[in-house]
Amino acid sequence: MYxxxxxxxxxxxxxxxxxxxxxxxxxxxxxxxRQDFSCFGEFGQQGYGYRVSELREQxxxxxxxxxxxxxxxxxxxxxxxxxxxxxQFEEQGFKLVAAFDSSPNIYGKxxxxxxxxxxxxxxxxxxxxxxxxxxxxxPRAIARSMAETIADCGVRGIWNxxxxxxxxxxxxxxxxxxxxxxxxxxxxxxxxxxxxxEKMK
Amino acid sequence: MYxxxxxxxxxxxxxxxxxxxxxxxxxxxxxxxRQDFSCFGEFGQQGYGYRVSELREQxxxxxxxxxxxxxxxxxxxxxxxxxxxxxQFEEQGFKLVAAFDSSPNIYGKxxxxxxxxxxxxxxxxxxxxxxxxxxxxxPRAIARSMAETIADCGVRGIWNxxxxxxxxxxxxxxxxxxxxxxxxxxxxxxxxxxxxxEKMK
Numbered sequence: 001m002y003x004x005x006x007x008x009x010x011x012x013x014x015x016x017x018x019x020x021x022x023x024x025x026x027x028x029x030x031x032x033x034r035q036d037f038s039c040f041g042e043f044g045q046q047g048y049g050y051r052v053s054e055l056r057e058q059x060x061x062x063x064x065x066x067x068x069x070x071x072x073x074x075x076x077x078x079x080x081x082x083x084x085x086x087x088q089f090e091e092q093g094f095k096l097v098a099a100f101d102s103s104p105n106i107y108g109k110x111x112x113x114x115x116x117x118x119x120x121x122x123x124x125x126x127x128x129x130x131x132x133x134x135x136x137x138x139p140r141a142i143a144r145s146m147a148e149t150i151a152d153c154g155v156r157g158i159w160n161x162x163x164x165x166x167x168x169x170x171x172x173x174x175x176x177x178x179x180x181x182x183x184x185x186x187x188x189x190x191x192x193x194x195x196x197x198e199k200m201k
Numbered sequence: 202m203y204x205x206x207x208x209x210x211x212x213x214x215x216x217x218x219x220x221x222x223x224x225x226x227x228x229x230x231x232x233x234x235r236q237d238f239s240c241f242g243e244f245g246q247q248g249y250g251y252r253v254s255e256l257r258e259q260x261x262x263x264x265x266x267x268x269x270x271x272x273x274x275x276x277x278x279x280x281x282x283x284x285x286x287x288x289q290f291e292e293q294g295f296k297l298v299a300a301f302d303s304s305p306n307i308y309g310k311x312x313x314x315x316x317x318x319x320x321x322x323x324x325x326x327x328x329x330x331x332x333x334x335x336x337x338x339x340p341r342a343i344a345r346s347m348a349e350t351i352a353d354c355g356v357r358g359i360w361n362x363x364x365x366x367x368x369x370x371x372x373x374x375x376x377x378x379x380x381x382x383x384x385x386x387x388x389x390x391x392x393x394x395x396x397x398x399e400k401m402k
Contacts, residue, residue, distance in 0.1 A: 003386065004366065063386050064393025078286060082279035083381075086364075092382050093389065133388055156395065157388040163287075165205065174391040176384035180284075181293050183377035185204065185264050187334055187358035188294065190375040192265025194357065 001026065002036070003063065006056040018049035065093030069157070072126070074146065075137035076101040076116055079161055083135060084111045094133070098125070126153035133157035140164045147175070202227065203237070204264065207257040219250035266294030270358070273332050275347065276339035277302040277317055280362055284336060285312045295334070299326070327354035334358035341365045348376070 005026055009017060019030040026033075037055075060066065071094045073080050080099065089096040101107050102119040109116045117125065134150045136143060136158055143162035150158060151173045158175045160166050166175045206227055210218060220231040227234075238256075261267065272295045274281050281300065290297040302308050303320040310317045318326065335351045337344060337359055344363035351359060352374045359376045361367050367376045 001383075004380070004382075008366065062390070062393075064389040064396075065386070067389070067393055067396075069389055069392055078279050078283035082283055085279060087381065092385060094385065132392055133385075157392055159385055159388060165209065172395070174388055176388050178381070178384060179205070180288065180379070181205075182202075183379060184293060184295065184334075184360055185266070187360055187375055187377050188265040188268070188270055189263070191270055191333055191358055192263075192268055194373070195265075195268075 002059050003056070006052055006059060009052045010056060014052055016049045016051050022050070060093065063093075068093060068095045069132035070094075070129075071096045071133045071135060071159075072131050073099040073114075073135040073137065074101075074119065074122065074150070075139075076103075076106050076111070077137060077139075080135075080137040081111065083137065084114055097129070097131070100125075123149060123153055126150070126155065131155055133159060135159045135161065136166075137161045203260050204257070207253055207260060210253045211257060215253055217250045217252050223251070261294065264294075269294060269296045270333035271295075271330075272297045272334045272336060273327070274300040274315075274336040274338065275302075275320065275323065275351070276337065277304075277307050277312070278338060278340075281336075281338040282312065284338065285315055298330070298332070301326075324350060324354055327351070327356065332356055334360060336360045336362065337367075338362045 005022070019033040022028075023030045023033050037050075071089055073083060073096070076084065076099050080101070084096075084099060096114055099111065099114055099116045100119045100122045101116055107116050107118040131153075132155070134155050134157070136147060136150075138146050140162050143160070143164045143166060147158055147160070147166050147168060151168055151170055156173050158166065158168075158173065160175055160177045163178075163180070165177055165179075168175055206223070220234040223229075224231045224234050238251075272290055274284060274297070277285065277300050281302070285297075285300060297315055300312065300315055300317045301320045301323045302317055308317050308319040332354075333356070335356050335358070337348060337351075339347050341363050344361070344365045344367060348359055348361070348367050348369060352369055352371055357374050359367065359369075359374065361376055361378045364379075364381070366378055366380075369376055
């Protein structure tokens with residue numbers, strides 16, 4: 001959230017900002033902001049505020065964005081395609097190196113500069129080229145077994161788009177589940193409440 | 202979160218559950234759970250716990266899932282395709298009625314049973330067929346103007362996949378921004394912290 005806000009401030013040419021103003025724009029109290037940043041050392045200066053670009057740099061470092069973690073996409077259906085073609089991995093500090101798919105119509109291609117290999121070769125490939133993160137966009141039915149296989153190959157981060165909650169019982173592997181529905185249901189709730197309050201009038 | 206958990210319990214054949222057990226499985230305290238549910242009336246019974254299917258029904262009602270809000274997808278690129286083909290709108294209680302795209306290669310088609318119309322006809326269409334929610338999967342450059350246009354046509358919910366933070370200055374319109382990056386950056390942070398703690402050993 002901070003990163004997005006700071007990028008936005010930089011985009012709008014803001015050089016420095018007080019914790020009070022930052023809080024106002026983000027719906028947080030100044031003390032929450034000071035507390036968040038103090039966990040990671042001292043960024044701000046009393047009475048001067050934060051230098052936006054410096055703060056952005058620090059937040060990016062905390063997030064490990066300078067490390068250039070390697071990423072592989074497994075499953076090049078519509079969603080895999082969308083990520084290959086539109087998602088700015090580099091901009092977020094990640095290095096997308098390859099994609100895998102089991103369809104002969106897909107593997108062998110190069111999409112947005114990224115080679116797509118045969119899924120049958122995935123484990124051999126991962127063992128040879130240690131990879132930090134796998135983006136999982138395979139069908140739901142094979143999501144769990146694929147995640148286990150990938151974790152066995154030493155991958156420590158799984159970005160899970162399969163619409164199936166994955167919880168691997170491995171403390172060394174982190175799974176982030178993307179739940180599209182959550183925000184759609186939030187919209188539904190908002191509309192529903194709006195209707196209810198209109199009825200009350 | 203509750204809805205997903207309850208669906209999961211139903212899938213696994215669990216009939217009833219205590220707030221204590223539900224809390225354990227969700228990383229919440231029993232009192233948090235009782236408090237969350239008490240806002241919406243009394244669901245549970247002392248010493249008996251919650252009937253899972255009943256609780257699921259109630260949570261779904263609170264979210265307005267029984268209302269069948271109508272949904273239109275604007276922008277049928279890779280992501281729009283992925284949503285058309287793979288996202289279970291009906292299962293979440295929404296009714297996907299149409300899609301729009303500006304490319305002559307796309308409009309005129311029917312994808313997964315949903316007609317795709319020319320974007321040029323969008324405003325006329327929306328005025329004729331009041332629509333609750335628009336899924337925005339258009340290029341970033343036209344995201345804002347498209348959102349404003351859509352809101353002008355009376356749409357009250359925008360599910361924004363354009364990777365651009367949209368804040369419309371309209372209290373009657375709710376925008377839910379999907380930020381893929383957030384969870385990828387969370388993964389990066391986890392890996393980075395893991396590396397740091399390995400270095401400390």
